Amino acid sequence: MATCAECSFFFQIPENYSDHEPGKGDCVTEKKDEKGKYWLSKPTFADSASCAKFNKSVNL
Amino acid sequence: MVQTAQPIEYRNKIVEFPLDNPSEKDIPDEELHEHLAKPSTDRTRRLKARCRWKHASAGEFVEKGVRAGIERMRLITEAHKASNGKPEVIRRALGLENILSKCTIVLQEDEFIIGYHAEDPNMFPLYPELSFMAVQDYNISDYAPQPVSESQEIADYWIPHSLQTKASKYFDPVDLGRMFNVSTMEAPSFATGYNSVVPPYETVLEDGLLARIQLAEENIQNARKEMEKSPWDATTGLEWIHKIDTWESMIIACKAVINWARRHARLCAIVAENFETDPQRKSELLEIADICERIPAEPCKGLKDAFQAKWFTYLICHAIDRYASGFAHKEDKLLWPYYQKSVIDKTFQPMTYADAVEMVEMERLKISEHGAGKSRAYREIFPGSNDLFIFTIGGLNRDGSDGCNDMTDAILEATRNIRTTEPSMVFRWAPEGREKTKRLVFECIRDGLGFPSIKHDKIGTEQMKYYAQFSKNNNGATDEEAHDWANVLCMSPGLVGRRKTQKTRSEGGGSIFPAKILEITLNNGYDWSYTDMQMGPETGHAENFKTFEELWAAYKKQYAYAMDCVIRAKDVSRYFEARYLQAPFTSAIDDGCMELGEDANALSEQPNGWHNPITTVVAANSLVAIKKLIFDEKKYTMDQLLDALKANWEGYEKMQKDFRQAPKWGNDDEYADTIIRDFYEDIIGGVMAKIVNYSGGPVLPVGQGVGLYMEIGSRTGPTPDGRYGGEAADDGGISPYMGSDKKGPTAVLKSVSKVQKNQKANLLNQRLSLPIMRSKHGFDIWHAYMKAWHDLNIDHIQFNVVSTAEMKAAQKEPEKHADLIVRVAGFSARFVDIPTYGQNTIIARNEQQFGAQDFEYLNVDL
Numbered sequence: 001m002a003t004c005a006e007c008s009f010f011f012q013i014p015e016n017y018s019d020h021e022p023g024k025g026d027c028v029t030e031k032k033d034e035k036g037k038y039w040l041s042k043p044t045f046a047d048s049a050s051c052a053k054f055n056k057s058v059n060l
Numbered sequence: 061m062v063q064t065a066q067p068i069e070y071r072n073k074i075v076e077f078p079l080d081n082p083s084e085k086d087i088p089d090e091e092l093h094e095h096l097a098k099p100s101t102d103r104t105r106r107l108k109a110r111c112r113w114k115h116a117s118a119g120e121f122v123e124k125g126v127r128a129g130i131e132r133m134r135l136i137t138e139a140h141k142a143s144n145g146k147p148e149v150i151r152r153a154l155g156l157e158n159i160l161s162k163c164t165i166v167l168q169e170d171e172f173i174i175g176y177h178a179e180d181p182n183m184f185p186l187y188p189e190l191s192f193m194a195v196q197d198y199n200i201s202d203y204a205p206q207p208v209s210e211s212q213e214i215a216d217y218w219i220p221h222s223l224q225t226k227a228s229k230y231f232d233p234v235d236l237g238r239m240f241n242v243s244t245m246e247a248p249s250f251a252t253g254y255n256s257v258v259p260p261y262e263t264v265l266e267d268g269l270l271a272r273i274q275l276a277e278e279n280i281q282n283a284r285k286e287m288e289k290s291p292w293d294a295t296t297g298l299e300w301i302h303k304i305d306t307w308e309s310m311i312i313a314c315k316a317v318i319n320w321a322r323r324h325a326r327l328c329a330i331v332a333e334n335f336e337t338d339p340q341r342k343s344e345l346l347e348i349a350d351i352c353e354r355i356p357a358e359p360c361k362g363l364k365d366a367f368q369a370k371w372f373t374y375l376i377c378h379a380i381d382r383y384a385s386g387f388a389h390k391e392d393k394l395l396w397p398y399y400q401k402s403v404i405d406k407t408f409q410p411m412t413y414a415d416a417v418e419m420v421e422m423e424r425l426k427i428s429e430h431g432a433g434k435s436r437a438y439r440e441i442f443p444g445s446n447d448l449f450i451f452t453i454g455g456l457n458r459d460g461s462d463g464c465n466d467m468t469d470a471i472l473e474a475t476r477n478i479r480t481t482e483p484s485m486v487f488r489w490a491p492e493g494r495e496k497t498k499r500l501v502f503e504c505i506r507d508g509l510g511f512p513s514i515k516h517d518k519i520g521t522e523q524m525k526y527y528a529q530f531s532k533n534n535n536g537a538t539d540e541e542a543h544d545w546a547n548v549l550c551m552s553p554g555l556v557g558r559r560k561t562q563k564t565r566s567e568g569g570g571s572i573f574p575a576k577i578l579e580i581t582l583n584n585g586y587d588w589s590y591t592d593m594q595m596g597p598e599t600g601h602a603e604n605f606k607t608f609e610e611l612w613a614a615y616k617k618q619y620a621y622a623m624d625c626v627i628r629a630k631d632v633s634r635y636f637e638a639r640y641l642q643a644p645f646t647s648a649i650d651d652g653c654m655e656l657g658e659d660a661n662a663l664s665e666q667p668n669g670w671h672n673p674i675t676t677v678v679a680a681n682s683l684v685a686i687k688k689l690i691f692d693e694k695k696y697t698m699d700q701l702l703d704a705l706k707a708n709w710e711g712y713e714k715m716q717k718d719f720r721q722a723p724k725w726g727n728d729d730e731y732a733d734t735i736i737r738d739f740y741e742d743i744i745g746g747v748m749a750k751i752v753n754y755s756g757g758p759v760l761p762v763g764q765g766v767g768l769y770m771e772i773g774s775r776t777g778p779t780p781d782g783r784y785g786g787e788a789a790d791d792g793g794i795s796p797y798m799g800s801d802k803k804g805p806t807a808v809l810k811s812v813s814k815v816q817k818n819q820k821a822n823l824l825n826q827r828l829s830l831p832i833m834r835s836k837h838g839f840d841i842w843h844a845y846m847k848a849w850h851d852l853n854i855d856h857i858q859f860n861v862v863s864t865a866e867m868k869a870a871q872k873e874p875e876k877h878a879d880l881i882v883r884v885a886g887f888s889a890r891f892v893d894i895p896t897y898g899q900n901t902i903i904a905r906n907e908q909q910f911g912a913q914d915f916e917y918l919n920v921d922l
Contacts, residue, residue: 011330018319019161026323028330031180033125035110038181039335041165041327 005046008057029053061085062092065831070912075922077835090869093880096507097479104421107170112181114431114446116439118895128198129183130205135159137214153309153644156381160320165327173371173426174324177379184431187383188218191253194435223250227632235625241591243775245622246571248629254438256549256568257384258561259377261394263649265369268358269314272648276307303657310648318357321372325352362409363402366395367419376645387449387483390546390556392468399467420474427483441767443898444889452546455488455517464497472500481881481888486547487512489850502842505859506833510883513858519820520545520553527667530757536666550886551762551821552670559651563660566634566754567668569762570626573772575675575789578682581615589777589785596621603698608691620747631754638662667757673744674768677725677790677797680736681781685722705778708785720782726796728807737814745818763793763822765885770898788901791885793822798904805908806917813852820855827860827905837922844920858883867903
């Protein structure tokens with residue numbers, strides 16, 4: 001099963017942040033509705049099972 | 061074309077009133093407001109066009125797609141379960157930390173001030189720990205959080221932990237039943253979750269949160285040393301326990317807020333580097349990221365920092381840690397040091413005046429799309445609005461110098477340009493205030509925004525001094541600090557600054573409804589027209605009263621009963637808030653809480669116990685009519701009156717006409733005004749002032765209307781002022797009843813000025829002639845009017861300047877009138893967002909025309 005680590009929306013939290021933990025990252029997604037574009041960020045972990053928004057990272 | 065006023069003969073010459081802006085002659089009167097918005101940049105034009113308004117009308121959200129989110133309630137509940145057994149104040153801090161570390165962060169295109177309080181910009185959070193009933197209310201609505209089953213489980217979880225459960229047992233169920241009917245008095249505050257707060261923004265902007273953490277750590281170290289002193293003294297030593305817990309909670313909260321802000325920084329950087337294609341926006345996002353890395357951890361260095369730090373603080377104190385209505389701060393004073401650095405000195409975040417105006421416009425739009433998870437009842441009583449957002453500008457500085465500065469002007473100019481209903485604004489009027497700024501105030505009013513409302517600077521400052529003498533720790537406002545005040549919500553002034561601000565709603569207004577109280581007074585405390593319940597003590601049947609004084613005494617007892625119930629509920633709420641709903645972040649940024657190791661809900665240094673009588677003038681006019689027609693002239697008997705009222709005047713049309721035509725408030729009528737002055741001073745303010753509230757001071761009236769003049773009007777039967785049952789009541793705390801002020805604008809001022817004792821925060825709503833205000837003499841006339849208002853020692857006034865033709869056109873074609881704004885009560889609303897019942901009450905307000913006698917009284921030179 002795919003994990004967050006393989007998703008293009010997963011961004012590892014750098015070590016200099018107080019909420020840094022090994023494998024912890026920000027899941028950042030873009031949304032658009034009739035009022036315009038916006039981006040959402042939620043914490044997740046690299047080994048979490050991927051969700052419906054999964055988008056395979058091309059950098060892997 | 062926009063109408064012009066008829067010429068008037070004044071001081072032996074004919075005065076014409078040509079339009080100040082001649083190009084308006086080409087604009088139809090019915091669409092004037094649609095031509096007044098002028099966003100200062102393309103960006104603010106776009107932001108306004110895509111603003112995610114959260115206005116409600118008759119309790120329903122106007123825009124599709126607005127609904128409650130579940131994220132916050134899920135996270136606060138998760139933390140509460142996980143922290144069982146820890147000190148309550150630590151549990152509250154851990155709750156905030158859990159929300160801020162796990163919540164969704166939102167960034168929208170085009171915005172420069174960033175941050176939101178729910179998982180989607182179309183949503184708003186709920187607060188089950190404040191009011192499980194409000195969550196239950198949402199669960200059965202179209203705006204329910206999803207999944208509803210989880211939301212219901214969460215609401216159920218909080219029932220035993222709620223303020224309502226903890227506080228209710230100290231009240232007679234009969235009293236509670238009367239309160240929940242919201243007809244003579246408001247529902248108990250421990251059930252509604254409605255709150256207000258004045259965050260001490262200054263400490264965040266000036267110190268930064270890292271410095272606050274350091275202070276708390278030093279205080280803990282000192283406390284531990286004190287506890288270890290020999291010989292041990294329990295009488296003082298044990299006091300340190302809860303203080304240490306409180307300081308620890310502050311540290312947890314501040315660290316959580318810093319981390320949350322830096323999550324925003326990361327998001328901006330990620331979007332800039334991975335999503336954004338426009339190089340200019342990319343660069344801007346990286347600038348915002350830099351700001352959020354530093355702010356609010358560190359002190360602000362420039363104006364962009366200050367706007368962002370203020371917004372983050374606002375979100376935490378008003379919308380994430382707990383819900384609190386309002387936007388209380390003195391914005392021009394707070395931002396002035398940063399304006400100087402960025403606009404004048406250009407030492408950090410250099411910008412022009414026009415850039416500062418754009419920042420204000422962007423902030424106004426952030427507020428405009430802020431959603432509040434209020435219950436349906438509270439959505440209904442603020443028709444057309446999101447919530448109450450009011451800040452203050454102007455007035456005098458601590459040293460008595462003019463408090464207006466270029467930041468004040470930027471705020472006013474942006475407000476006039478962007479033309480949004482929120483946030484509303486108060487201008488503190490002092491004779492020393494500069495005319496340049498007063499002209500901008502006038503332009504906002506002339507253009508129909510309904511704000512700034514105007515508060516009398518000196519009266520407000522004296523009120524701060526008055527309340528200071530009751531301070532429980534002898535640390536109320538000093539004479540200098542008394543100058544630093546802003547309106548807490550629509551009406552009541554309260555301190556702003558680094559400490560002594562109002563933190564919770566045991567201070568500040570709740571509501572009591574004099575018109576309904578009069579109705580039950582006539583019927584031995586029984587409410588025949590709405591609840592069919594005994595709503596107050598048995599004070600006698602009106603038909604048995606031999607004198608007017610007996611009626612007066614009975615009314616006084618009914619009013620005192622309701623007042624006691626409401627303030628007792630507020631104070632019992634606060635007792636439990638201090639023990640179970642602590643606010644560690646708000647405490648951390650208050651110098652008093654930090655110094656003393658006390659929670660913001662518990663510590664009271666400056667009493668500020670205001671309360672809202674709403675519908676006073678219907679009661680007052682009714683008493684005048686009763687005294688004149690029954691006791692003085694004996695034209696009718698009380699039995700006849702009671703029969704007529706029970707019949708809603710049907711079959712008693714002549715009698716209704718007589719009672720309708722009895723002298724009314726607002727006409728400088730000595731008979732009416734003497735009774736009504738005594739009513740205000742002896743009962744409305746006098747009875748209230750006998751109460752001592754949580755903070756040790758008296759409670760004083762801040763009479764106004766919000767939307768309750770409509771809601772309570774609909775719950776109040778026919779009244780002896782000639783009003784039919786269900787008709788709206790009076791719309792301001794001391795405003796004449798709509799349409800009954802027939803002697804011109806200066807007669808209204810003269811009537812209102814007669815009320816002085818115990819009474820200095822009642823609201824006067826006036827609707828001024830649009831053709832005169834838009835004429836070339838508009839400012840001079842208004843300025844002279846304001847001078848008269850000031851010299852008559854009246855506290856608070858606000859204006860509608862809108863034509864009946866335009867309001868009626870908007871009723872026919874609402875889609876063409878999105879920018880038509882009106883003043884409802886302590887807030888403004890887009891006219892088309894107000895239910896028809898409310899729209900009609902605004903149309904019915906008398907549009908004051910100025911005649912020669914008014915100009916003479918005002919001594920205006922035309």
